Amino acid sequence: MNIFCPNRSSHFHITVRGLLLLFISIGMNFRASAQDTEDLILISAGTFTMGSDTRAADEKPMHKVYLNAYYIGKYEVTNADYYEFWEQQIKTTSPGQTPQHTPENFTHLSQIGDWPARAKQFPNHPVVGVSWHDANAYATWKGMRLPTEAEWEKAARGYTNRTWPWGNALEPYANTAAEDDGYENCLAPVGSFPKGKSYYGVMDMAGNVWEWTADWYSDVYYWHSSQAATKRPKQDPTGPTVGSWRVIRGGSWIDVIARCSTTFRFYLYPSLKTSFVGFRLAKTAEKISK
Numbered sequence: 001m002n003i004f005c006p007n008r009s010s011h012f013h014i015t016v017r018g019l020l021l022l023f024i025s026i027g028m029n030f031r032a033s034a035q036d037t038e039d040l041i042l043i044s045a046g047t048f049t050m051g052s053d054t055r056a057a058d059e060k061p062m063h064k065v066y067l068n069a070y071y072i073g074k075y076e077v078t079n080a081d082y083y084e085f086w087e088q089q090i091k092t093t094s095p096g097q098t099p100q101h102t103p104e105n106f107t108h109l110s111q112i113g114d115w116p117a118r119a120k121q122f123p124n125h126p127v128v129g130v131s132w133h134d135a136n137a138y139a140t141w142k143g144m145r146l147p148t149e150a151e152w153e154k155a156a157r158g159y160t161n162r163t164w165p166w167g168n169a170l171e172p173y174a175n176t177a178a179e180d181d182g183y184e185n186c187l188a189p190v191g192s193f194p195k196g197k198s199y200y201g202v203m204d205m206a207g208n209v210w211e212w213t214a215d216w217y218s219d220v221y222y223w224h225s226s227q228a229a230t231k232r233p234k235q236d237p238t239g240p241t242v243g244s245w246r247v248i249r250g251g252s253w254i255d256v257i258a259r260c261s262t263t264f265r266f267y268l269y270p271s272l273k274t275s276f277v278g279f280r281l282a283k284t285a286e287k288i289s290k
Helices: 008-038 079-091 117-121 132-141 149-157 221-227
Strands: 040-043 046-050 063-067 070-073 210-216 246-249 265-268 282-284
Touching (some): 040 149, 046 149, 070 149, 079 117, 079 132, 132 210, 149 210, 149 246
Antiparallel strands (some): 040 070, 046 063, 070 282, 210 246
């Protein structure tokens, strides 16, 4: 048989097989898109109350903010998620060189470990050891962005003044420094505390890891923001135009529950990589023309 001249029957089988592979590939792409959608939660447009008059000085004053509709990650970005991005970087990095956005190693913390080994050992743990620049680069690679501080807080507290994402009662619904949450002195896989979800259903917005936001930090930004919104709510605030630190939110596995509230603000140099800071993604919702 001339293997270089297949008959009609073999050609038919090859064509059918090719079409089947094409359909399977399309189906897989559709499922991937559906999965991406499932991991994002739509936060509808509207006004919410930001800040607190009874807590830390940089949380004052409580003020109204209007946000257009946006999506936010249901979960924090995991080691497995970030590994895909890191693997792509290897392909464009010179041999023997370390990719630019490689997470920090934590050899002294066996419950976290070194990169990339921990991506395989703890694939569902939130990625840590990433700087603000790393987080921002990953978000850009995914076609998304980091949430603004206002977007983060609305997703955490909803329309009411919730002390924690789940409400105002002190409950063990987050991975903190407490010894009764089931994850003493270590990270927890994302989604481990379903009772701790926010009003919108966003997971792990208290504890586990602090989360990078897009904003620069200023301890008086709320005051200036509220002054500018005396007649109408401030719309889609993005924080100060310049700064030295980026805002992080949510508290972590090394923090007491009080630092994991929906309004507590903290900050970090954007170049730092720690064992207690990760991030989640956000995306602007497309406006539907009438």
